[in-house]
Amino acid sequence: MRRSPHHPAVTGSDAFRREVSGPAIVAGVSNHETTHPPPLPRSPCHDRLRDHHGHCRHHRIDWRSPVNGFILHEDESRVIIATGFSTPSDNRKTGDMVQIWILVKSVSPTEAIRTGLDRLICGNCMHRGHEENGRFGVERSCYVNPGQAPQGIWKAWKSGNYAPLRSLECFVGRKVRFGAYGDPTHIPLPLALAIAGVSSGWTGYTHQWRKPSLQGWRSILMASVDSIAELVIARSMGWSTFRVTPDLDHHSIETLCASDRVGTPCSECLACAGARTGQRSIHIPVHGTGARHFKEGVAK
Ligand code: SF4
Numbered sequence: 001m002r003r004s005p006h007h008p009a010v011t012g013s014d015a016f017r018r019e020v021s022g023p024a025i026v027a028g029v030s031n032h033e034t035t036h037p038p039p040l041p042r043s044p045c046h047d048r049l050r051d052h053h054g055h056c057r058h059h060r061i062d063w064r065s066p067v068n069g070f071i072l073h074e075d076e077s078r079v080i081i082a083t084g085f086s087t088p089s090d091n092r093k094t095g096d097m098v099q100i101w102i103l104v105k106s107v108s109p110t111e112a113i114r115t116g117l118d119r120l121i122c123g124n125c126m127h128r129g130h131e132e133n134g135r136f137g138v139e140r141s142c143y144v145n146p147g148q149a150p151q152g153i154w155k156a157w158k159s160g161n162y163a164p165l166r167s168l169e170c171f172v173g174r175k176v177r178f179g180a181y182g183d184p185t186h187i188p189l190p191l192a193l194a195i196a197g198v199s200s201g202w203t204g205y206t207h208q209w210r211k212p213s214l215q216g217w218r219s220i221l222m223a224s225v226d227s228i229a230e231l232v233i234a235r236s237m238g239w240s241t242f243r244v245t246p247d248l249d250h251h252s253i254e255t256l257c258a259s260d261r262v263g264t265p266c267s268e269c270l271a272c273a274g275a276r277t278g279q280r281s282i283h284i285p286v287h288g289t290g291a292r293h294f295k296e297g298v299a300k
Contacts, residue, residue, distance in 0.1 A: 067085060067086060067163070068083055068084065068085050068086045068087050069081055069082060069083035069084070069085065069153070069156070069161075069162045070082050070085075070162055070163060070164065070165040070170070071157070071162050071163065071164045071165060072100065072165050072187065072191065073186075073187060073188060073191065074105070075186075076105075077104060077105060077106070077120045078102055078103065078104060078105060078120060078121055078182075078186055079103050079105050079157055080100065080101070080102050080103075080182075080186060080187055081100070081101045081103065081153055081157060081162055082098050082099070082100045082101075082165070082171075082176075083098070083099050083101065083153060084096070084097065084098045084099050085098065085170050085174075092265065093259050093265060093266065094177055094180075094203075094265060094266040094267060095175070095265030095266055095267030095268060096175065096267050097174070097175040097176060097177040097203070097266065097267045098171065098174050098175065098176045098177065098199075099149075099177050099180035100176065100177060100178050100179060100180060100184065100187065101149075101150060101153050101180050101181050101182060102121045102179060102181065102182025102183060102184065102186045102187070103121065103150060103153065103154050103157070103181070103182060104117050104118065104120050104121055108151055108154050108155070109146035109147070109150035109151050109154055109181070110146050110147050110151060112146075113128070113129075113136060113137040113140065113146055114135065114136060114137055115136060116131065116136035116137075118136075118137070118146075121181075121182035121183060121186065122142075122182060122183055122207070123183055123207060123208050124207070124208075125142070125183070125207040125224075126141075126207075126226060127140065127141045127142040127143075127207075128140060128142065129141065129142075141286075143244075143286075144180075144181045146181070149180070149181070150181045168194055168195060168198050169198075171195050171198050171199050172198045172199075173198075173199070173200050174199055174200065175199065175200060175201045175202065175266075175267045175270070176195055176196070176199045176201075176202040176203075177202070177203050177204070177266065178192060178195075178202060178203070178204030178205075178220070178221065179204050179205060179206070183206050183207060183208055184204050184205075184206060184217075184221060185206050185208050185211075185214050185217055185221070189216050189217065192204075192217075192220060193219075193220065196220050201267075201270040201273065202220065202270070202273055203222075203266050203270060203272040203273060204220060204221040204222065204272070204273070204274070205221060205222045205223075205224045205242050205272065206221045206222075206223065206224060207224045209221075209223035209224070209225075209234055209237070209239050210233075210237075215237070215238075217274070218237075218238050218239050218240075218274060218275050219274050219275060219276040220273060220274040220276060221274050222239070222240050222241060222242040222272045222273075222274060222280075222282070223237075223239035223240065223241050223242070224241075224242055224243075224244075225241045225242070225243045226243070226244070227243075228251050230243075231243055231251060231254075231281060235253075235279060235281065238275055238279070239274075239275060239279070240272075240274055240275045240278075240279045240280045240281065240282075241254075241280075241281040241282070242272055242281075242282045242283075242284070243281070243282070243283045243284075244283070244284055244285075244286050245283050245284070245285055245286065246285070246286055247285060248285060250283045251281065251283075253281050254281045254282065254283040255271075255280065255281065255282055255283070256282075256283060256284070257269075257282055257283070257284035258271060259284075260284055260285065
């Protein structure tokens, strides 16, 4: 199994393995490396609950086919879903990675933006846009198009197409993107550490890096910063940083994203994996759906 040179901790650090092997969610899953492909997930329902077509009557899932997604976690407002287990992501920038989506439960992703409920998953991220005459999301500069993958995944969840995750085996040896949409700090941290521990590499970003209660995420997530001033503050707090810039101008300690520099996908690069293996600062010229509204932020 190919391992990233950026993740020596995953390939053999006993300390890291001890750190991620605690939570109940990993019961029955060892963090040791395996040369065997992960077995297909099994239905959480007893066999007698399937209909004569093999479909699980609780979750409307055909368990004879490989399953593409699971519910990782739910609370009152949010559902967190991992996809890409059987159908590789077609995102050329990220490459083949399991994608983790943080979604508002009560309304669709496009409706959440229109009503401002996306604050439940994105917090105070400035790229959500602003409110004008009761309409939210005006001049939104986020690169994610909520009407595409997030909308489809939310609808599939509403239709009961995802079952709860029962084991981390499906993450063994996979590359993982924490937060394909929404802020990954809504995932329980022990679960995220456990997933990182069995994976073969990950990427992740948070705009919530200032919050005292979220400092434990420094080890696996990048601080998404919107200015050089924020970069300096985040680094002084121990974070690795990721900054979207209007052009190629950058701070002397910032490295241009490998996908822009040489066309390497995230699944091969894996540089945006937090500060566990040393602080990095990456920058990338503005891109994606909201690029026309992009403005550099200021330290708040
Ligand atoms: S630096 Fe690497 S991991 Fe980070 S966004 Fe660019 S390609 Fe992806």
